[in-house]
Amino acid sequence: MRNRKPVKRGPGRPRSASAIAHDRILDAVFELLQTQSIRDLQIQEVCRKAGVSKPTIYKWWPTKAAMVMAMFEQRMVRRLPPIEVLSAEKLIRVAVPGLIRLFNGPFGKVAAEMIAAGQSEPAVLREFRDRYVLKRRKVAVKALEDAYASGEMTRSVDPELLLDLIFGPIYFRLLVKHQPLDHAFGKDLLDYVLRRAVTVNVAGDHDAPSIRRVTKRN
Numbered sequence: 001m002r003n004r005k006p007v008k009r010g011p012g013r014p015r016s017a018s019a020i021a022h023d024r025i026l027d028a029v030f031e032l033l034q035t036q037s038i039r040d041l042q043i044q045e046v047c048r049k050a051g052v053s054k055p056t057i058y059k060w061w062p063t064k065a066a067m068v069m070a071m072f073e074q075r076m077v078r079r080l081p082p083i084e085v086l087s088a089e090k091l092i093r094v095a096v097p098g099l100i101r102l103f104n105g106p107f108g109k110v111a112a113e114m115i116a117a118g119q120s121e122p123a124v125l126r127e128f129r130d131r132y133v134l135k136r137r138k139v140a141v142k143a144l145e146d147a148y149a150s151g152e153m154t155r156s157v158d159p160e161l162l163l164d165l166i167f168g169p170i171y172f173r174l175l176v177k178h179q180p181l182d183h184a185f186g187k188d189l190l191d192y193v194l195r196r197a198v199t200v201n202v203a204g205d206h207d208a209p210s211i212r213r214v215t216k217r218n
Helices: 017-032 043-050 054-060 064-079 088-103 106-118 122-150 159-176 183-197
Strands: none
Touching (some): 017 043, 043 054, 054 064, 064 106, 064 122, 088 122, 088 183, 122 159
């Protein structure tokens, strides 16, 4: 009988059984939500699909909402373009097409499901708002405030309102589906809002909102 060669392991410590079970649970949640709503999702069904017990799930997440949000963060939000180091205008121009792209896949279905379920289950909406919306919004507001302070942009509108003007129509089309949520829409939205809220007024109308670009002098 031949001696088998030892299996070569990659660098680093092997993953623990706990970490593997954690990932199986999130994978099961993701797969189940492709064919059913958050409201209909049952913990017991997740247990069967992931091959774990209920105590294992509740060890990490106290509620179904927290479990779904963990999947949303780890499987979907991480696919969004990073925005933490971008200037305000660049952040907006990167975030809008990135969000529209993901909203046209499983990310959009789960986001819409969480918003819908949150209307009758406050815990679901709270998880979605606090762990996703407000976290990314905080980064965007800070970028806008920094742009105002540095002179990159002239303050013409409250940053919270500006973000609503930009991202509100995206969520509206996601939920109502009255018009396509596509790249062309995103481009038109950006051009319209930024031209009126934060771009240079080439016509010389000093009453119009404007962005003042800082140019370096030699």
